[in-house]
Amino acid sequence: xxxxxxxxxxxxxxxxxxxxxxxxxxxxxxxxxxxxxxxxxxxxxxxxxxxxxxxxxxxxxxxxxxxxxxxxxxxxxxxxxxxxxxxxxxxxxxxxxxxxxxxxxxxxxxxxxx
Amino acid sequence: xxxxxxxxxxxxxxxxxxxxxxxxxxxxxxxxxxxxxxxxxxxxxxxxxxxxxxxxxxxxxxxxxxxxxxxxxxxxxxxxxxxxxxxxxxxxxxxxxxxxxxxxxxxxxxxxxx
Numbered sequence: 001x002x003x004x005x006x007x008x009x010x011x012x013x014x015x016x017x018x019x020x021x022x023x024x025x026x027x028x029x030x031x032x033x034x035x036x037x038x039x040x041x042x043x044x045x046x047x048x049x050x051x052x053x054x055x056x057x058x059x060x061x062x063x064x065x066x067x068x069x070x071x072x073x074x075x076x077x078x079x080x081x082x083x084x085x086x087x088x089x090x091x092x093x094x095x096x097x098x099x100x101x102x103x104x105x106x107x108x109x110x111x112x113x114x
Numbered sequence: 115x116x117x118x119x120x121x122x123x124x125x126x127x128x129x130x131x132x133x134x135x136x137x138x139x140x141x142x143x144x145x146x147x148x149x150x151x152x153x154x155x156x157x158x159x160x161x162x163x164x165x166x167x168x169x170x171x172x173x174x175x176x177x178x179x180x181x182x183x184x185x186x187x188x189x190x191x192x193x194x195x196x197x198x199x200x201x202x203x204x205x206x207x208x209x210x211x212x213x214x215x216x217x218x219x220x221x222x223x224x225x226x227x228x
Binding site: 043044107 | 157
């Protein structure tokens, strides 16, 4: 089954404690992306990756890092989380950037930073 | 640059009544338009899309949308809603020139009243 998986699904942490949210897709997609969803703000792109070892900033990259060492994985790293990063995070993938309208979305990770 | 405005953050509708969710966009170039649905505790799914051709687009679950270039709108409609339509709906836009990313609206929460 084609899918995007994220772990963990729920996470409560404290300010400054480094964390990683994993994202994996099994469709051999080149393009992967991270979004955060906040009430009244919709989905905003954090980072995206066109292919292995190719990443770029989205609209709200501050406080986040990503890596793309393998095609299937695209982890989101928060080196020093702060309360304003409390949000719902989605990973997504598509065959190419040109196909982002048919992105597959993961189930989401709800992060709370105290 | 492109942007999307969803005028209504919340829309309550009685079951079996019709519904219209409004979406307006702004872009200096031609665009593709999309509606996504997010059911509770799930990621986004593509509901329908307008790429070219007929301005009336039919999607899954009985939804349709009409592209109106002069009014820069892409409103989503359903003639008779069901409890299962309770979800958040996102309008999105993408330039049809080159490899542009999707820009999402802020979302409209549709609540169906029994």
